[in-house]
Amino acid sequence: MxxxxxxxxxxxxxxxxxxxxxxxxxxxxxxxxxxxxxxxRSELRTLATCMSGMLAQLLAGQYQPERRSAVWHATIHAQRREIRHLLNESPSLAGKLQEPRWLDVVWSSAVTEVVTETGLDGLPATCPWSLADEVLADEWLPN
Incomplete structure (x- = not known):
């Protein structure tokens, strides 16, 4: 063996x-x-990576509206599709979306990504959007 x-x-x-x-x-x-x-653990890491990447895109688009291009929109839609797929394949992961500690880690990762890529500072310490009603909604985008 x-x-x-x-x-x-x-x-x-x-x-x-x-x-x-x-x-x-x-x-x-x-x-x-x-x-x-x-x-x-791998499924959870994948969900966190997708969520963090999408939040980073949304955050960058809110603070730098000039970044809102067709590629930006496509990236957000692709991340939403991937998250939906992950949640359909592993419904138990949906509970993580309700855990403040998990969301804080994911948000922190998104903010770090945006700061690294753009140099922006003064970004919100916590996610200002509702995951269910805004972030994961197909057509929602930040103002």
Missing amino acids: PAYDQDRAAWAAEQAQLLRERRFTQLDTEHIAEELEAVG
Whole structure:
């Protein structure tokens, strides 16, 4: 049997085969559990990255209206589609959108991105928009 720390792809294929054959006693349960937890963390990181990127676009567009181009609009729409897809595939992630601590981290990342790209300062410390009613709404854009 391939070792988990030597060839993860071969190990995963072997573990899947053992599961299909119902050879449960031969499974590497500890590493399987770690991998399953990693899948959840990866989905959450993807959601945070998409949300942060979209918030950065919205923020930059509000403070620098000259950035509002067709590409800007397309980027926001693409991020919204990706977020909807993630939430459809993993509905349990939607709960994160209600967690103030998670939103603070995502907002902070968005602000950092905008400051790095534009040099703007004095940006809001917290997200001024409602995620459900504004940020994730298809046609909403900041003033």
